[in-house]
Amino acid sequence: MDYAAxxxxxxxxxxxxxxxxxxxxEDNLLYVWGGYVSVADNEVFLSNNQIWVYDxxxxxxxxFHMTGExxxxxxxxxxCSLNGHLYIFGGCDVNGQTNQIYCVNLTDGNYTWRKIIPERGCAPSPRDKVSCWIHEGRLIYFGGYGHKLLADIDHRNRSxxxxxxxxxxxxxxxxxxxxxxxxxVQASWxxxxxHGHSPAPRAAHASATTGCRGYIFGGRVMETRKSDIHCLNLETWTWSEIVPVSSSPVGRSWHSLTAVSDRTLFLFGGLSSDCKPMSKEMHPW
Known part of the structure; x- marks a missing residue:
């Protein structure tokens, strides 16, 4: 089915x-790719070879039509967007979660996808609902829901x-x-x-970056939707939990977190513990 207008x-x-x-x-243009719609109680993936651009x-x-890999x-x-390129990592397709990474140049008008084959290191296990920070030209991923072999699960550190x-x-x-x-640049993982006290595992959380600090808020683990906020120093790799000066927002998943200044993060929407969509909140974290 063609969902394009x-x-x-x-x-x-x-x-x-x-x-x-x-x-x-990127440059006053909003780029939207992928996702799904609900049709007769079924989740139907939207076209993978189209990218929607909003001025x-x-x-x-x-x-626009997309080509390549x-x-x-x-x-x-x-x-995430870095140096004029859209990078996507992970996600869930008809076969389940994936750990592939792709990129496309958003500035040349060709919209040609390229599948990146890592030259060094090992890719994370397949997962979706991950978050990402950008720091010093690198993509830093946190969390997500996915699968591992039993032999690869370390039950000692509860990661x-x-x-x-x-x-x-x-x-x-x-x-x-x-x-x-x-x-x-190195195509490496x-x-x-x-260091410090790491946040509990989770997925469908939200992240934001200010300077050398990456923040996460909320997310879901099992049937619980979290309401905590944590900061990772992206230079020392040290975790710290932030305790709001006022009441904390209610737990949620599938929300967004946006840095609007060096001291303020904008929290918007999400699904509450009873799966109800929520509105915006602003907190001076």
């Missing part, structure tokens, strides 16, 4: 409603909480609190040694 004038185009998509801003100044949409239709991928309802033989699904670094 068919009008001939760009000003009449409107991107279809969706969830679990990727959205980034934030003129208020109009355009849709196009990722499969997915939701829950982690997208992976098993979803008791999801396992097949020696493959187990669950939530993690791992930190992984991807260097696009690495895993830093962090």
């Amino acid at each position: 068919s009008e001939s004038h760009c000003s009449e185009l409107v991107a279809r409603e969706r969830s679990g998509h990727t959205a980034v801003v 934030l100044q003129q208020g109009v949409w355009e849709v 196009v990722p499969p239709p997915m939701s829950g991928s982690c997208g 992976f909480i098993v979803d008791e309802a999801a396992w097949v033989e020696d493959v187990y699904w669950g939530w993690n609190n791992e930190v992984h670094i991807f260097d696009p 690495s895993e830093p040694q962090t």
